[in-house]
């Protein structure tokens with residue numbers, strides 16, 4: 001389900017006709033800050049097809065939240081309060097050209113960082129449902145990347161964007177959980193701290209639903225399907241299931257159960273560094 005409190009309503013939402021294996025989609029060079037490269041992908045990476053269109057009335061209705069909405073089955077969209085936005089604007093993160101410059105802004109502005117932390121905590125408290133939350137990361141992505149997620153833990157120290165292997169549409173997970181227990185994993189809140197719009201892709205089914213769909217096609221026991229390989233099998237058998245794309249303007253946030261649904265971010269078409277901050281919690285409103 002999609003609970004949307006963006007002021008522009010459903011204007012920021014589009015839908016397509018599914019995914020395509022990365023090898024079948026033409027990739028252009030990324031060219032930013034003197035670094036030029038063609039993105040590399042994981043061998044099982046699937047990307048959204050580029051046939052985006054507005055949703056029709058029936059599709060909008062399907063995504064409408066109902067009383068069962070919670071932190072494990074719903075994407076929430078909203079905008080951070082004006083005072084918090086001002087504090088981030090004062091940090092001048094949009095001047096940054098790489099992630100080290102982003103970190104330096106916080107280090108150089110200790111007082112402002114402390115004020116930001118406390119304002120952020122107050123804001124997150126209003127969404128936390130009395131459950132614990134914590135920062136996950138502050139980071140950046142190059143502009144003009146069709147998908148941004150990559151497993152950086154397997155990269156060499158001092159890696160650059162050229163070394164990255166993008167995962168394509170995927171599910172998160174920092175430790176092993178049974179697919180049936182993913183509803184207990186909580187969710188993530190991601191704020192766009194950059195200068196330009198960015199995008200969030202998701203598929204409107206939980207991983208349990210994806211597993212049940214796969215059971216109709218193959219033996220999930222025989223193929224040992226779990227959270228580490230479910231995306232590969234799902235996209236092989238259901239490439240035509242549509243992706244929803246959300247336009248996330250600067251200082252807009254999304255909350256998503258990213259362990260429990262297929263998703264990714266995108267900076268396609270952008271020219272400036274993408275800056276985001278991500279919190280773990282069990283957020284809802």
Ligand SMILES: [Fe+2]
Nearest residue numbers: 149171172258
């Ligand atoms: Fe992710």
